[in-house]
Amino acid sequence: MISAVGKKVVATQNYIASYVGAKILESGGNAFDASIAISAVLSVVLPHTSGLGGDGFILIKSSEGIKAYNSSGWSPKNLKAEKINERDPNSVVVPGLVDLWRYLQENYTTMDLYEPLKPAISLATNGFYIGRALHHAIITSPKFNPQFEKLFGNKRFGDFIKLPRLGKILKEISKDPREFYEGKISQEIVEGLKTQGVPVEIEDFSQFHGEEVSLLKIRYKDYDVYEFPPNTQGLTTLQILKMVELSRINKLPYNDIKRVNNHVKISILAYDDRDRYIADPKFYQPPSYLLDEGYLIQKMTTEGIPVNLYDGDTTFFVVSDGENEVGFIQSLFYPFGSGIIVDDIVFNNRGYGFKDGVNKPEGRKRPLHTLSILLANKDNEDLIIGCAGGDLRPQIHSEVFEYYADYSMEIDEAVNAPRFMYVNGKVIAEKRLGIPATQTEYLSSEVGIVQAMKRKGNEFIAVADPRSEGVALPVH
Structure with a gap:
């Protein structure tokens, strides 16, 4: 099921996680209890x-307004x-993920952790x-180290796997x-x-907290x-959308090659600013x-500067x-992050987000971060859009939102609609878009995996991208 309608809904990139989130809601938990459950299940499967x-x-819309929490980690x-x-x-x-669970537990949840x-x-x-x-990630990843090979190396689709040390740590975390x-x-x-070889000290952990x-x-x-503001690339999404509106290319048909070409030029300009200014x-x-x-009009009179982009590996979900x-x-960040594993926990390679200039590597600094979430609202209507997509996230967010806002698609149609991406100096596009570009499959994860949710009045539509093994479920 790629879409679900109701007052209580959930959509994730994995069917087990969707089921668990729906069961938490069904048993009386709120959206934050369900979020921790889904987040933890995704961390395992x-x-x-x-x-x-x-x-x-996390991005929260409630009767108290809009709240956002950035739990991206700092360097040692x-x-x-x-x-x-x-x-x-x-x-x-x-x-930072576990600190985000702590934030929810201390401020929003109703259940014992x-x-x-x-x-x-x-x-x-x-x-x-x-x-x-997971099968695809294992067979396409490098042979990182003996720990990785022992845990994942010979595992394939349908194989059974246990992560007992991770289970033990999760049990301890449930206490505090x-x-x-x-x-x-x-x-x-x-x-x-x-x-x-990681230059980390216990104080790097003990002194860390995320922030609203x-x-x-x-x-x-x-x-x-x-x-989301810096250190994320959320500003890049907003620059793209603003330049799309100012250039009026959203008046062209969505599969018009002129729209696609100009959208790509706009994305290049926005990514150039990202690499210059976000830290x-x-x-x-x-x-x-x-x-x-x-400033944006002036930018659109210049030539775009090519950038190197990576699709990354992420997971996003929505709950109401x-x-x-x-x-x-x-x-x-990358599939299996750094490849470094301790006690069945795979560790990130977010420090690769450091580059030159204002975003250079420094101690206790957060790198430019590809994660962000889009929220849009008008009148009595909200949209939340997020995706797996790494550096491509600003393009994915903007394209899906444009399909909804400019081309009269319902949110499930906007998620399903064919996408194109500017990646490493070339344009890739799903075959069904019907434009001259490097062709991908009709439904390809190369253009991102999106989950989204729409509220209209008191009703919600949750959407899971058909490009993944995720589902959307209602709870009655």
Whole structure:
């Protein structure tokens, strides 16, 4: 089921996670209880996309307004590298996902933390069958190290796998999430990371917390559109949308080659600004004019600068309990992140997001982060859009939103509609778009995996991308 309608809905990239989230709602939990349950299950069954070794962001729309929490990790204080390679031990930053669970537990949940974590504990301890997405990630990943090969190397679709040490850690976290950062768990993790070359100290964990952030906002037609601020690339999505509106290419048919070509040029311009200006705001504040119409019009008279983009591996989901709307995204960055594993936990390679200039590697700094979430609203209507897509996320968010706002598609049609992407100097497009470009499959994960949710009045539509093994479920 790619879409579900009701007052309580859930849509994720994995059918087990969707089922678990729906059961939590059905048993009386709220959207935040369900979010922790889904997040934990995804951490077990899709360990190449996300997990306790990675980051998380949440966007909340409730009767109290809009809240956002950035739980992306910082680099170790002893980081000395001037350049970081893709799978370098220096690419591991302190993971923030568990702190995001703590934030929800302390502020929003209704259940004892063990209840939403119980399904993930069971899956990790007792085992689960490997799905298509994990199978594909295993066979296409490099042979990282003996730990990786022992855990995943010979596993294929339909094989049974257990992650007992991860199950044990999840059980300890259910008693107190800060154990992951300040207790015996963190000490074991830090020692395990240090033996594999990560320059981390226990203080890097114990002093880490995520933070509430204020979203960026633009006006697009009659919508208010929100995205996460730096250190994320949410600003890039808003620049693309604003330039699309200013250039009026949204008046052309969606499969018009002129629209596609100009959309690509606009994306190049926005990514150029991303690479120049976006960094950890504690180290650098980008110019305030980056969303000004005059500045963007001036940019559109210049030539675009090619950039190198990577599709990444992430997982995003949406939940509503009828009162609260949640968009939740978590990631390791590349498939299986750094490839470094400690106690069945796969650790991120987010430090590869550091580059030159304002985003250069420094201790206790967060790299430019590809994760973000789009929220749009008008009148009595909300949209939450998120995806797996790495560097491509701004293009994916903007294209799906444009399908909805400019081409009169319902949200499930907008998610399903054919997409194109500018990737590493070329345009790729799903075959059904019917344009001259590098062709991908009719439904291809190369153009991102989107989950989305729409509220109209008191009714919700949740959508799972048919490009994945996810489902959307209603709860009655």
